[in-house]
Amino acid sequence: MVSDPGMLPTVVPPSPTDESPVDRQARPRWRRYAWGLLLLAIASGIGGVFYRQSAARDSPTPELTEALPVDVISxxxxxxxxxxxxxxxxxxxGRSSVLGFERAGTVVNIFVDEGDRVxxxxxxxxxDIRTLEAQRQQLEAQRQEAVAQLRELQSGPRQEDIVTAEAAVAELEQQVELAxxxxxxxEDLYAQGAIAREELDQExxxxxxxxKRLAQTQSELAELQAGTRSEQLDAQTARVSQLDARLQQIDVDLEKSTLYAPFDGTVGTRxxxxxxxAGSxxxxxxLVEAGPLEARxxxxxxxxxxxxxxxxxxVRLGDRTYSAPITALLPELDATSRxxxxxxxxxxxxxxxxxTVRLxxxxxxxxxGFWLPTTALVPGERGLWSVYVLTEPDAAETSGETSANMYTVGRRDIEVIHTEGDRALVRGTLQAGERAITSGTHRIVPGEVVQWVPE
Structure with missing residues (x-):
């Protein structure tokens, strides 16, 4: 019985007193079989060892000329x-403009089409300029009238008018004297009592x-003799200037009714x-300016x-390459790309x-660092890289004439700094002057003997 469910039960081996007579009789037999199998296994192992040693002694040593040839660089x-x-x-x-009219109106002519050079x-x-032309004719007539009046004022009253006014003054002077x-x-008759007061008042x-009529006529004569007042001349001159300005405005509107090319270029969209x-x-x-283009x-x-x-x-555009000067470096950073x-x-x-252009x-x-062909790079541990180099072989590995041009493969751990086409700049345990293996690196391992024949 297991009293505690959290505890594993303890297995108690049976005591010798618990064996049956049958078990005691079978035990010597099985022991003899076990000892026999053990002796047979030991004998087989010893025989295999001697066989491998004998085969190794009898097998011929591979010729060094069978070493893998490699290419190297210093x-x-x-x-x-x-x-x-x-x-x-x-x-x-360099310049591109979207062109339109400053004033609204009906488009009557478009002289160019998309792609035209101008x-x-x-x-x-x-x-359409017919309304503007009619307004201009009306203003021109008003100006002519105003100019005529100005000239009349500048010339002053006519001599005939002055003579007529003088005659009227003389006539009134006589009438006043008679009156x-x-x-x-x-008055004398009234004083004598010959007439009534009413007749005296009437006279x-x-x-x-x-x-009073004489005084008015004399004033008019004096005005004619003095000529036109300066205020009248100024007022009439201002009216003429006002009409001139309105005519100039009409002329500007007429000129702006035609759209002109601001620079040499090619028509883009119509x-x-x-x-x-068209609205204002x-x-x-x-219009896109003709001439050299700019890359930004x-x-x-x-x-x-x-x-x-x-x-x-x-500068590269597709498969074409150009040499182009830098004409400007804008002083402000781009708000998006900085x-x-x-x-x-x-x-x-x-x-x-x-x-799209590429600068x-x-x-x-x-x-x-050192420049190496990418074929010399060998993947290393933990994501690093290695390179195999030639080292002098051990004396036990080569002997006599067969040791010529034979080297042992060494391993150097490196770091790739920069790649450029089929070569890479590396640094690490590689030393200047060492000969790096550039071919067949996937077929060799460190410590292997390889052959290199200098050119």
Whole structure:
């Protein structure tokens, strides 16, 4: 019985007193069989050892000429290396414009089509200008009227008007003189009681009215004799200037009713056709400047600090390569990529705006190491790399003339710093002047004897 379920039961071997008579009789027989099998196994093992030693002595030693031939290079240290890095950008035009009219109107003519080459100042499209022309004619008539009035004011009153005014003044002076005499007589008669007061008042009123008419006529004569006032001349001159300004505005609108090419280039897109009512600022045509295109490439700020304006760099577009100078390094970092935009001018006319370009920059790294063919690299432990080198063989492995050109494979642990095509820059336990094996590394192991014949 097991009292504790957490404890394993203890197995108690049976005591000799528990054996049956049958077991005591069978035990000597089985012991004899076991001892016999053990002696047979020992004898077989000893015989196998002697057989292998005899076979090893009798087998011929492999000839050293059967060693695997290999190719090697002598490793030489380097202090630095150069790398090429490519930075991607986009090809853009030096200038590109989206063209439209400043005022709204009906498009009556489009003189170009997509892909046409144009020169600066060439008409591209035109709006309906009949309304503007009618407004201009009306303003021109008003201006002519205003100019005529200004000239009249500048010339002053005519001599005939002055003579007429003088005659009117003289006539009124006589009438006033006669009226005064009649009034004086009426006063005498009234004093004598010959007439009524009413007649005297009537005569006095008539005399006063004539005197006022005389004063007014004399003032008009004086105004004619003095000529036109300066204020009138200024007011009329201002009216003429106002009409001139309105005419100039009409002329500007007429000029802007025709769309001109701002620079030499190629028509890109044509957004409207004839008969369309174009709004102010609506896109009509796009124009891309003809001439060298520019590549805008984002590069790290640290790399941009090493570049100088005018420095020629290599630019690749597809399978074509160009030498292009750096024309600008924009002072602000790109908000998205946090890179400096380098502007490179590409001297080619058969390129397309929007193409992807690659700016190739050469960088020098100060690092010590050795250049090796990639065929010399052997995978090592823990993700590292190794290289096999030639070492002098032991005297026991080679003898006599057969030791010529025979070497033992050694192993050197290395670190790959940089790869470039079919070669790699490495550093590690490799020493300058050692001969690294570059062929057949997958067929050899460290300690193996190989053959190398110097050229």
């Amino acid at each position: 490793v030489e240290p380097v202090e630095r290396y150069t790398t090429e890095r490519e930075y991607t950008g986009e090809l853009v035009a 020169v600066a100042g060439q008409p591209l499209a035109q709006l 005064r005499l009649q009034r004086d007589r009426r 006095t009123y008539n005399t006063g009215a004539l005197e 957004s409207v056709d004839e008969g369309v009512v 600022g609506q896109t009509v045509l796009s 490439v984002g590069i790290p700020p640290a790399i941009a600090d090493t570049l100088t304006l005018g420095q020629a760099q290599t 890179t400096v935009t380098a502007v490179v001018q590409i001297p080619a006319a058969d390129l397309t705006v929007g193409q 190739v920059l050469t960088e020098t790294q100060d690092t010590q």
